[in-house]
Amino acid sequence: MFKQNQGVTSSPKSRLLGFTTLLGLVTLFVFAFFLTDPDVRLHPTTGEEIGQFDAVRLLYLHVPMAIIGPYLAPLVGAVASIGYLVKRTPWWDVTAHAAIEVGAIFCGLVLVQGSIWGRPVWNTWWEWGDVRIMTTLILFLMLLGYLALRRVVADEHKQARRSAIVALVAAVNLPIINRSVEWWESRTLHQKSTLSELKIEDLTFFTLMMGIVVFLMLFTWLVLHRFRLGWLEKESLKQESLTALEERRAEAAINEEGRS
């Protein structure tokens, strides 16, 4: 049954991508749990063991998804929305919808993972005053708003146009999320970028990079399937309209015959 379900939106290339992604996830898991060391350092004065210990293994999941969910996915959605507003073709609209739906899931998961990681490391589940968390939460709510809008507007073109505008408004938040730790340095528990400045050890860095590649593949794979589902939904609506039109024509022809 699962194979049959998958068959509708899959193709040989998407199956290859899916298989590679699965292999990547397993490899990432092995690296994250068995090959990398826990984060343990010695306090310079007391000599006491400090650090994130094994909680650092959550970051191999959290950091890659935090790059895709709150940045890449809304960016793809915004670019595709501009494409729709310029070209007015369904390809762009369906692409934006697919990227934002998958992005919303990633973004929600990033908030949950961050909360789970924050409890042992920062000693808090949630920090309302943290600008990075708050701006990410606002983006997540905007993405949910986008998805809600796609369900309430009846007319296909109106829906696509309004959704595209919401996607562009949400994209305004992206540089704010990114720069929040610099602009409001005293109002966040998040540190400044450590990836770009190579402040982390080799294997940890390698595992993080591998996580980014694996989650990029996962994101692409999910968007591909969601795109094809969206396309099928559009085709289904078109088919319904055609069937209704044919029925009305047949009815009209019968009435015409009856009169003559």
Added chain:
Amino acid sequence: MTHLGYLIAGWGITLVVILAYLVSVFRRARSVASRVPSGRQRWMTSSENEIRD
């Protein structure tokens, strides 16, 4: 291993949610595909200009 509960929760929730989403996409696709003729079941088969405003 320290923080095992947090690790299981973080990795577990993520993988379960993504898997559930994937299954829901496949199921919805299967259900919608039954209403679309097989010749139009691929996005490549439709002309972009058909739904132009």
